[in-house]
Amino acid sequence: MSLYTRSRIPVENTLLNARLQAADRGYDDFVVVDVDAHHYENRAWVDIVPYMEDGPLKQWAESMVKRGGGGGASAALTGVQLGNQEVGGRIIRAGRNFSDPLDTVKDDRHPDVVRMLWAMDQMGIDYTVMFPTPMLTLGLHPQVEVEVALARAYCRWLTRELLPQDDRIKTMIYLPFNDPAETLKMVHEFKDVPGVVGFMVTSVRHRMVHHNDYVPVYAAIQETGKPLAFHAAYNWTEPSMTQLNKFISVHSLGFTTCNMIHMTNWIINGLPERFPGLKVLWIESGLAWIPFLMQRLDNEYMMRTSEAPLLKKLPSDYMRDMYFSSQPMERHKNGRALEVTFEMIDAPNRLMYSSDYPHWDYDVPAVIHDLPFLDDKAKRQILGGNACEAFGLDPTVVRKAPSRG
Amino acid sequence: MKVHVGAAAEFEEGDRRIIDVKGRRIGVFRVDGRFAAYLNICPHQGGPICEGQYFPQVEAVLGADGTLVTERSNPDRPQLVCPWHGWEYDLRTGVMVADEQIRLRTYETVVEDGEVYVVA
Numbered sequence: 001m002s003l004y005t006r007s008r009i010p011v012e013n014t015l016l017n018a019r020l021q022a023a024d025r026g027y028d029d030f031v032v033v034d035v036d037a038h039h040y041e042n043r044a045w046v047d048i049v050p051y052m053e054d055g056p057l058k059q060w061a062e063s064m065v066k067r068g069g070g071g072g073a074s075a076a077l078t079g080v081q082l083g084n085q086e087v088g089g090r091i092i093r094a095g096r097n098f099s100d101p102l103d104t105v106k107d108d109r110h111p112d113v114v115r116m117l118w119a120m121d122q123m124g125i126d127y128t129v130m131f132p133t134p135m136l137t138l139g140l141h142p143q144v145e146v147e148v149a150l151a152r153a154y155c156r157w158l159t160r161e162l163l164p165q166d167d168r169i170k171t172m173i174y175l176p177f178n179d180p181a182e183t184l185k186m187v188h189e190f191k192d193v194p195g196v197v198g199f200m201v202t203s204v205r206h207r208m209v210h211h212n213d214y215v216p217v218y219a220a221i222q223e224t225g226k227p228l229a230f231h232a233a234y235n236w237t238e239p240s241m242t243q244l245n246k247f248i249s250v251h252s253l254g255f256t257t258c259n260m261i262h263m264t265n266w267i268i269n270g271l272p273e274r275f276p277g278l279k280v281l282w283i284e285s286g287l288a289w290i291p292f293l294m295q296r297l298d299n300e301y302m303m304r305t306s307e308a309p310l311l312k313k314l315p316s317d318y319m320r321d322m323y324f325s326s327q328p329m330e331r332h333k334n335g336r337a338l339e340v341t342f343e344m345i346d347a348p349n350r351l352m353y354s355s356d357y358p359h360w361d362y363d364v365p366a367v368i369h370d371l372p373f374l375d376d377k378a379k380r381q382i383l384g385g386n387a388c389e390a391f392g393l394d395p396t397v398v399r400k401a402p403s404r405g
Numbered sequence: 406m407k408v409h410v411g412a413a414a415e416f417e418e419g420d421r422r423i424i425d426v427k428g429r430r431i432g433v434f435r436v437d438g439r440f441a442a443y444l445n446i447c448p449h450q451g452g453p454i455c456e457g458q459y460f461p462q463v464e465a466v467l468g469a470d471g472t473l474v475t476e477r478s479n480p481d482r483p484q485l486v487c488p489w490h491g492w493e494y495d496l497r498t499g500v501m502v503a504d505e506q507i508r509l510r511t512y513e514t515v516v517e518d519g520e521v522y523v524v525a
């Protein structure tokens with residue numbers, strides 16, 4: 001019989017090795033914050049739709065849920081993303097394409113809360129900032145009012161049903177950015193809601209972040225003192241991306257280009273000068289794009305200064321003032337590339353660890369902890385200290401200490 | 406130190422057993438009638454490589470003129486794939502497919518009187 005029939009074995013804890021790493025490295029001595037992890041809201045539309053405001057859009061959503069059930073409705077509501085995240089099934093994700101004991105555990109809390117806390121405990125994480133998954137590309141929906149309606153319902157459901165179940169799980173509010181006026185309303189509605197540590201724009205969309213319509217939004221977010229994050233993704237139907245024939249290609253380029261476009265508009269149009277107190281965080285584009293864009297923009301700005309009259313310093317100087325999440329951190333064979341990147345972005349003060357768990361290219365905290373060129377203080381700042389400062393979290397260790405047991 | 410794994414006869418082709426040797430977890434695999442043993446820690450981020458699945462290596466077939474004819478799976482080149490992020494290793498040798506300089510930590514195995522041992 002072929003060996004391939006014995007390819008898969010039962011595994012009780014797919015993150016056991018992460019727990020052993022946490023124990024060996026002593027993460028119980030300092031706070032670890034994961035600024036970007038996910039749950040699968042597509043399973044929950046049956047619970048989310050009741051939070052929509054009455055009217056034809058709610059009727060539509062209800063009929064989709066009735067037809068497709070909790071999960072099946074997702075495609076009709078938020079759209080379908082083409083993909084091959086698990087590399088043809090090679091990557092195993094508990095609760096997604098692999099069943100583990102947590103799938104059937106009896107617990108009064110929402111399954112997404114239970115699953116998230118389990119992953120946090122394994123990895124040694126105190127606080128997690130949780131985001132949805134298919135909604136990462138909802139900004140492509142041609143009906144602007146659909147993004148608004150679903151975003152509002154999702155955020156109300158999340159903050160009223162899930163976040164109150166455990167204080168270790170936080171969120172940045174999904175902003176329906178295609179509608180600036182509604183985005184502003186969302187900022188006001190959620191800015192003081194417990195568990196809300198910031199605001200998030202999904203980067204896959206076609207809006208100019210420097211448009212004057214967004215000025216009141218940035219002013220309002222600046223006023224809250226909470227960060228504004230841009231969360232990257234890919235869009236395989238983007239015209240230039242349709243030339244790419246493999247998931248590896250669209251994933252490599254899609255996640256970086258969407259944030260490069262927003263960052264370029266953000267800098268060249270002088271938004272850092274107009275909102276100097278606004279904390280801006282760039283999520284899930286890895287780090288290699290940052291030195292690239294710093295060099296590129298600085299070089300062009302020196303030649304074409306008149307096109308960016310609001311700037312008082314080099315583009316890279318503004319970028320160095322911003323925050324970046326770490327994942328998926330490119331660890332090239334030539335380790336000097338990463339070391340120079342850390343230096344260019346002032347990583348000890350500006351970089352924030354993120355896992356992106358349970359998405360396929362997640363990073364465990366050891367990717368930061370094991371870096372040879374960081375001292376202990378820098379490691380702790382990146383793994384949690386910087387996020388605590390930016391999000392106003394109490395930097396006391398709250399999780400149960402991970403153990404080898 | 407020789408550590409007992411089990412009776413060789415208990416292993417069918419592709420069977421594995423993960424044993425604990427003083428806190429180190431080591432996977433022992435039967436491939437081609439022989440036994441290969443690897444530390445259950447992936448060189449990437451430390452994932453449990455020995456809990457991964459077997460996949461046939463994907464090969465590209467080119468025509469004589471350089472055109473791509475097809476891509477196909479070659480079941481004679483089984484790979485052990487890390488369940489965390491998909492790094493692929495030759496199941497027989499523990500050598501990484503993408504970069505031969507990267508190898509799983511391997512252990513010698515011996516079979517004596519029908520019993521399998523790992524030298525760890």
Ligand code: FES
Pocket residue numbers: 447448449450451452453454487488489490491492
């Ligand atoms: S830990 Fe094995 S592929 Fe990442």
